[in-house]
Amino acid sequence: MTAQPKTLKILTVVTVLMLAAASLMVFFYAPLEAVMGQVQKVFYFHVAAGWTGMLGFFVAFVAGIAYLITHKHIWDIVGVAGVEIGLVFMLICIITGSIWARPIWNTWWTWDPRLTTATIMELVYAAYLMLRQGVEDPDRRARFGAVYAIIGFLSVPLTFFSIRIFRTIHPVVIGGGDADATGSFDMTAKMLQTFMFSLVTFSVLFVTLLWHRIRMGKFADQLEQLKMKLLA
Amino acid sequence: MNQVTPFLRALGAVVWKDLAAEWRSREMLSAMLVFALLVILIFNFALELDPVGRANITAGILWVTFTFAGTLGLNRSMAVEKDRGCLDGLLLAPVDRTAIYFGKALGNWIFMLSVAVIVLPVYSILYNINLFQPGLLLVILLGSEGYVAVGTLLSTMSVQTRTRDILLPILLFPIVIPVVVAAVKASGNYLAGLEMAEIQPWLNLLIVYDVVFTAVSFMVFDAVVEE
Numbered sequence: 001m002t003a004q005p006k007t008l009k010i011l012t013v014v015t016v017l018m019l020a021a022a023s024l025m026v027f028f029y030a031p032l033e034a035v036m037g038q039v040q041k042v043f044y045f046h047v048a049a050g051w052t053g054m055l056g057f058f059v060a061f062v063a064g065i066a067y068l069i070t071h072k073h074i075w076d077i078v079g080v081a082g083v084e085i086g087l088v089f090m091l092i093c094i095i096t097g098s099i100w101a102r103p104i105w106n107t108w109w110t111w112d113p114r115l116t117t118a119t120i121m122e123l124v125y126a127a128y129l130m131l132r133q134g135v136e137d138p139d140r141r142a143r144f145g146a147v148y149a150i151i152g153f154l155s156v157p158l159t160f161f162s163i164r165i166f167r168t169i170h171p172v173v174i175g176g177g178d179a180d181a182t183g184s185f186d187m188t189a190k191m192l193q194t195f196m197f198s199l200v201t202f203s204v205l206f207v208t209l210l211w212h213r214i215r216m217g218k219f220a221d222q223l224e225q226l227k228m229k230l231l232a
Numbered sequence: 233m234n235q236v237t238p239f240l241r242a243l244g245a246v247v248w249k250d251l252a253a254e255w256r257s258r259e260m261l262s263a264m265l266v267f268a269l270l271v272i273l274i275f276n277f278a279l280e281l282d283p284v285g286r287a288n289i290t291a292g293i294l295w296v297t298f299t300f301a302g303t304l305g306l307n308r309s310m311a312v313e314k315d316r317g318c319l320d321g322l323l324l325a326p327v328d329r330t331a332i333y334f335g336k337a338l339g340n341w342i343f344m345l346s347v348a349v350i351v352l353p354v355y356s357i358l359y360n361i362n363l364f365q366p367g368l369l370l371v372i373l374l375g376s377e378g379y380v381a382v383g384t385l386l387s388t389m390s391v392q393t394r395t396r397d398i399l400l401p402i403l404l405f406p407i408v409i410p411v412v413v414a415a416v417k418a419s420g421n422y423l424a425g426l427e428m429a430e431i432q433p434w435l436n437l438l439i440v441y442d443v444v445f446t447a448v449s450f451m452v453f454d455a456v457v458e459e
Contacts, residue, residue, distance in 0.1 A: 068455050123406040131403060134393030144389050147452045151382065151407055154448060158410040158441055165433050166413055 008211055015201075015208040022194075022201040030194040042100045044195055048202035050093035050118070055206055056086025057125065061153035064146035076142035077217035078210075079149055080132070083125050085209050089202075090125075094118050113163040120159050124152040138224075242327035246335025250309065251342065260308045264347050268301040272355060286359060291420035294363075295375070295412055297351060298344065302379055303404065305343045306387040307397045309336065314391040323457055333453040337384040337446075344376040367422035367431070374438040375415030378445055382407055385449040388456050414438045 026044045033040035059082035067075035097115065098108045109115065128148050135141040187195065254260055275281065275293050286293075313319040322332055352363045383404055390400040418434035 068452065120406050120409055127402045127406060130395070131389070131393065131399065134390075134395040134399055136394070140392065143455045143458070144393075147385070147389065147455055148403065150452060151385070151445070151448060154444060155407045155410065158437070158444070162410040162413040162437055165437065166417060 011208050015205050018201040022198050025194045030191050039103050042096045044198040046096040048198040049089045052202045052206045053086045053090030056082045060149040064149035067146040081210050081213035087125050116163045117160040239331050242331035243335045247338050250339035264301045264305050268297045268351050271297045291416045295416045301347050302344050303401050306383040310387040310391040337380050340380040348372050371418045378411040378442045381446040
């Protein structure tokens with residue numbers, strides 16, 4: 001068991017500080033939005049969480065390709081890490097979105113392209129985890145995971161477009177909302193700064209979590225090997 | 233040319249093997265067909281298909297039926313290979329593995345289309361609606377191609393897992409949502425007699441999906457079967 005590298009320790013502390021700073025900025029620095037009021041503040045972390053979720057799935061996609069080319073086990077660990085983090089943040093994105101949508105669109109949910117795509121993405125990556133659970137051989141698990149991460153990520157834009165065409169032909173009246181949260185109000189300079197800072201904070205948070213998760217994956221491997229040794 | 237002929241011959245052999253096995257047992261197609269008809273029957277009562285309402289949802293019912301029956305076929309088609317160790321035999325054959333993939337996919341496609349060929353007239357008679365329109369047939373051709381392209385790849389994976397046939401729909405459905413959405417809307421628009429401008433975006437989407445996912449499945453199939 002190796003100790004945490006110093007860089008990771010520092011990164012973790014920096015992430016915590018940045019998260020605190022971002023929260024303070026959201027509540028005290030960013031001005032109140034004129035029409036929507038307090039609930040608009042959810043937007044800063046909502047978009048940042050969505051961005052982080054996509055980042056996670058993208059990392060899993062790239063790791064999948066890398067695994068199929070190199071067959072290095074580390075890429076499998078990276079892939080799972082990406083998917084797990086992506087799942088959590090996409091869920092945060094959906095939940096915060098619902099909280100915002102209730103007062104603004106007057107409904108928790110509407111079958112808009114973004115909402116639907118985010119939900120389908122959650123289902124795709126939940127299936128990814130179930131697929132891995134069903135395979136015992138680690139090498140095969142890694143290969144299947146890589147293939148599914150690639151296929152799943154490629155289907156996302158097509159899903160998005162299919163639902164977008166679907167909705168442009170049959171527009172949804174309920175909620176009357178354009179899902180484009182950034183387009184429905186103009187950001188002042190302070191809002192933009194808060195928004196950008198949240199994005200950077202969440203990206204740093206992503207790197208920190210990914211790093212921790214990859215370390216954990218390596219430990220899990222070591223544990224597995226030790227168990228094998230003990231049994232042999 | 234020397235490269236292409238053995239590939240096509242191997243592909244043809246895999247398709248022929250599947251068709252011959254199916255012709256002798258008639259297990260899979262009969263199951264798919266009965267299942268498809270049952271789904272339509274259940275929809276009849278679940279949705280109270282009165283003449284006005286059903287005009288709008290015919291396309292949806294058809295595609296749900298094809299999708300469910302397709303999963304049955306995909307599962308079965310790979311399970312027989314796995315159960316009797318045939319997959320290992322296939323993989324030992326000194327042919328390009330993508331020939332095996334395309335052979336299996338083509339076989340599955342033929343089975344899905346066969347189901348459609350029987351379901352369409354039955355549905356037409358039962359609900360007094362003419363489903364034999366060239367546009368609709370084109371949509372079924374394109375939609376089922378995308379479906380089996382991904383389905384063949386994913387069923388090859390799912391039969392090698394512990395949960396096997398439960399897993400296939402869970403893996404497959406979220407990925408084929410674009411196909412189902414596009415196919416339902418395109419079929420519905422054809423049936424409603426809408427103009428080509430309304431249908432074209434859906435056809436384009438289907439074609440893009442077919443091309444992308446056939447190509448990707450072809451590229452990654454090796455990783456799914458290698459031992």
